[in-house]
Amino acid sequence: MSISEIQFPQKTTIQNKASAPYYRDAFKVVVTKHGLEAKQVYHGIFGFIPKPVQWALKLRNALVKWIGFAASDTEMALPLEEIATGKKAGFLVIEGVTEEELVCGAYEKNMDIWLSVLRLSEQEFAISTLVNLKTRSARWYMALIKPFHQRIAKYTIRQALKAGRI
Numbered sequence: 001m002s003i004s005e006i007q008f009p010q011k012t013t014i015q016n017k018a019s020a021p022y023y024r025d026a027f028k029v030v031v032t033k034h035g036l037e038a039k040q041v042y043h044g045i046f047g048f049i050p051k052p053v054q055w056a057l058k059l060r061n062a063l064v065k066w067i068g069f070a071a072s073d074t075e076m077a078l079p080l081e082e083i084a085t086g087k088k089a090g091f092l093v094i095e096g097v098t099e100e101e102l103v104c105g106a107y108e109k110n111m112d113i114w115l116s117v118l119r120l121s122e123q124e125f126a127i128s129t130l131v132n133l134k135t136r137s138a139r140w141y142m143a144l145i146k147p148f149h150q151r152i153a154k155y156t157i158r159q160a161l162k163a164g165r166i
Contacts, residue, residue: 002030003157005150009126013096013103014114019132023142025150026128028120029157031166038102039083041125042117044165045157046089047077053152110138125166127157 006028008015018024031041078089083102087094092104092115105114116128129149133139160166 012116014116014130021133024130037099038117042102043080045160110135
């Protein structure tokens with residue numbers, strides 16, 4: 001199972017959405033299934049959020065609502081056949097779907113968030129996150145959760161690989 005941190009992909013459509021200050025990261029995953037589209041990889045990862053990650057998100061929601069952040073839904077996917085531009089998937093809205101890339105985003109007073117699943121090659125996909133930090137609270141929050149975000153992202157991708165969904 002191959003998951004590695006990579007440079008933020010230049011080809012992702014969220015590349016030009018960054019406005020300082022921001023946080024971004026990207027992970028490359030080598031999938032085991034052939035012929036996957038971006039929405040299938042998105043669904044394979046985010047349609048099946050592992051229980052420990054759901055619990056972490058619920059704890060996060062309980063804590064951050066006291067400091068003015070939106071509590072996010074722990075479900076981030078729709079049934080595969082319903083994934084389309086404009087559909088809501090948990091706290092995210094799907095902004096674009098092609099065979100090559102799926103982009104979704106969420107907007108709130110403290111930060112704007114985008115997630116991209118981009119095909120890099122037949123067996124490689126980039127899972128990228130971009131967060132524009134609009135307030136001092138957002139910068140503080142991101143500094144606290146950054147290490148957890150990276151671990152949770154890798155864990156969630158790894159679980160999708162282990163289960164044979166991607």
